[in-house]
Amino acid sequence: MASQTAQDCAALESQLVGKSVVTLDDLTTDQISLLLRKASYIESNPRRVAHACDGRILATLFYEPSTRTRLSFETAMLRMGGHVIGFSGTQNTSVSKGETISDTVRVVSQFADVIAMRHPKEGAALVAARAAEIPVINGGDGGHMHPTQTLADLSTIEKRFGRITDLVVGLCGDLKFGRTVHSLIETLCRFGNVHFVLISPDELKTPRYVIDRIEASPSCDYEEVHDLQDVIGRLDVLYMTRVQQERFFNEDDYLRLRDTYILDADKMKLAKPTMAVLHPLPRVNEIATEVDADPRAAYFQQVYRGMLMRMALESSLLGDPLPGFSQTQEVQA
Amino acid sequence: MEVTSLQNGIIIDHVPAGTALKVLEYLNVDPARTKIALIMNTDSKRLGTKDIIKIEGMADDRIDLDVLGLVARQATVGIVRDGRIVRKLTPTLPQHVEGVIRCPNPRCVTSTERDIRQGFHLVTVGGRPEYRCDYCDEEAKF
Numbered sequence: 001m002a003s004q005t006a007q008d009c010a011a012l013e014s015q016l017v018g019k020s021v022v023t024l025d026d027l028t029t030d031q032i033s034l035l036l037r038k039a040s041y042i043e044s045n046p047r048r049v050a051h052a053c054d055g056r057i058l059a060t061l062f063y064e065p066s067t068r069t070r071l072s073f074e075t076a077m078l079r080m081g082g083h084v085i086g087f088s089g090t091q092n093t094s095v096s097k098g099e100t101i102s103d104t105v106r107v108v109s110q111f112a113d114v115i116a117m118r119h120p121k122e123g124a125a126l127v128a129a130r131a132a133e134i135p136v137i138n139g140g141d142g143g144h145m146h147p148t149q150t151l152a153d154l155s156t157i158e159k160r161f162g163r164i165t166d167l168v169v170g171l172c173g174d175l176k177f178g179r180t181v182h183s184l185i186e187t188l189c190r191f192g193n194v195h196f197v198l199i200s201p202d203e204l205k206t207p208r209y210v211i212d213r214i215e216a217s218p219s220c221d222y223e224e225v226h227d228l229q230d231v232i233g234r235l236d237v238l239y240m241t242r243v244q245q246e247r248f249f250n251e252d253d254y255l256r257l258r259d260t261y262i263l264d265a266d267k268m269k270l271a272k273p274t275m276a277v278l279h280p281l282p283r284v285n286e287i288a289t290e291v292d293a294d295p296r297a298a299y300f301q302q303v304y305r306g307m308l309m310r311m312a313l314e315s316s317l318l319g320d321p322l323p324g325f326s327q328t329q330e331v332q333a
Numbered sequence: 334m335e336v337t338s339l340q341n342g343i344i345i346d347h348v349p350a351g352t353a354l355k356v357l358e359y360l361n362v363d364p365a366r367t368k369i370a371l372i373m374n375t376d377s378k379r380l381g382t383k384d385i386i387k388i389e390g391m392a393d394d395r396i397d398l399d400v401l402g403l404v405a406r407q408a409t410v411g412i413v414r415d416g417r418i419v420r421k422l423t424p425t426l427p428q429h430v431e432g433v434i435r436c437p438n439p440r441c442v443t444s445t446e447r448d449i450r451q452g453f454h455l456v457t458v459g460g461r462p463e464y465r466c467d468y469c470d471e472e473a474k475f
Contacts (some may be wrong), residue, residue, distance in 0.1 A: 100447055120341050121442035123468025127449065142468055209458050 038312035039092035059112035060086035128145035152306030438471035
């Protein structure tokens with residue numbers, strides 16, 4: 001990146017304008033790095049960016065309830081001077097009359113400048129992106145993709161370590177169904193130089209296609225273990241996940257596995273003083289509340305970083321420059 | 334039609350045992366309207382057992398090798414003219430197929446959204462080629 005010219009940087013910016021982000025594979029590593037730098041700039045210069053999106057309208061189409069993600073998308077736009085329309089839940093909308101996703105987003109394209117969408121069906125964001133006349137950001141499509149959560153994770157890691165490479169990253173809990181875990185692993189593999197420690201019971205092991213991504217990355221490797229306590233002392237990052245009841249057909253299996261991997265103050269004593277604990281939230285009981293006061297707990301900071309990254313993403317897709325932000329200066333810094 | 338004396342048509346050999354009827358369905362060949370001989374679960378040196386499909390009168394440009402590659406990737410196709418095999422074709426795995434198979438994932442958007450053309454792309458998982466839904470990335474089932 002350091003050798004990038006101003007022309008390269010301008011090209012990078014312009015490639016993002018009007019783009020939809022359904023999965024992080026839609027963004028190059030250079031574009032992700034640019035968003036990370038922008039988020040950092042926004043954090044330091046909230047007043048300068050307060051009118052970056054004046055007059056813009058974000059539509060949040062949330063076909064199922066969400067607290068953090070919808071509020072994060074909306075706050076991101078409001079903090080840049082834009083406005084927000086949309087719905088949360090499909091009662092009282094044309095969706096309840098049987099309108100297709102394609103038709104809904106075509107209609108909303110006439111009102112808004114950018115769409116953030118969450119839908120319970122996997123692949124819904126791609127349908128929306130293909131039909132919409134404006135950029136669509138995937139805010140979660142069932143158990144499939146949630147790219148802005150991964151952007152929040154990357155930003156949190158970068159904030160803590162000043163880098164997202166050359167790290168030992170432990171992922172703990174439900175590694176089978178956890179979409180955030182798969183997306184984070186795949187994205188870190190694109191940047192390279194990460195050793196993954198995959199901590200889960202056999203029933204919730206990382207799927208083969210994710211392991212393939214690690215194996216295909218020459219500078220990354222992994223190990224699979226069962227016991228968090230045995231490995232916590234080696235980790236730079238510990239990414240905890242919730243074992244979700246809705247992923248199980250059998251309640252007994254859920255209850256047996258739910259409490260298997262709980263992070264508490266005793267385990268934290270074994271960890272490095274610099275380790276960062278991440279969690280996509282909401283948590284149930286996999287992180288004891290006594291850990292919240294530990295400076296290594298990064299999961300609430302992660303929510304804040306998510307908002308910064310959504311600000312960076314929304315403004316970039318709209319082609320609205322951040323006043324005072326210069327890519328070349330940032331790169332050289 | 335005598336099974337051993339196809340005059341002009343196509344022989345699809347090395348079809349996975351027991352799947353010949355399904356392969357015909359994917360190839361859009363209607364058994365009710367076509368002269369067909371099926372040999373099922375016969376011995377094969379290469380596969381152990383296999384099916385063979387012989388279709389009299391079928392033009393060689395009517396067989397969709399992409400679809401055949403999708404549902405019977407190890408099959409071979411012999412083009413028969415005047416009782417002799419004049420050409421052999423091998424299906425290749427297509428990078429992308431549309432409108433052939435449906436996504437088996439009940440959580441996939443294609444299960445509810447109207448007017449979506451089903452599409453699958455080729456990926457390699459654990460060194461094995463497989464097809465994944467364009468929308469939800471679920472593996473195709475045949």
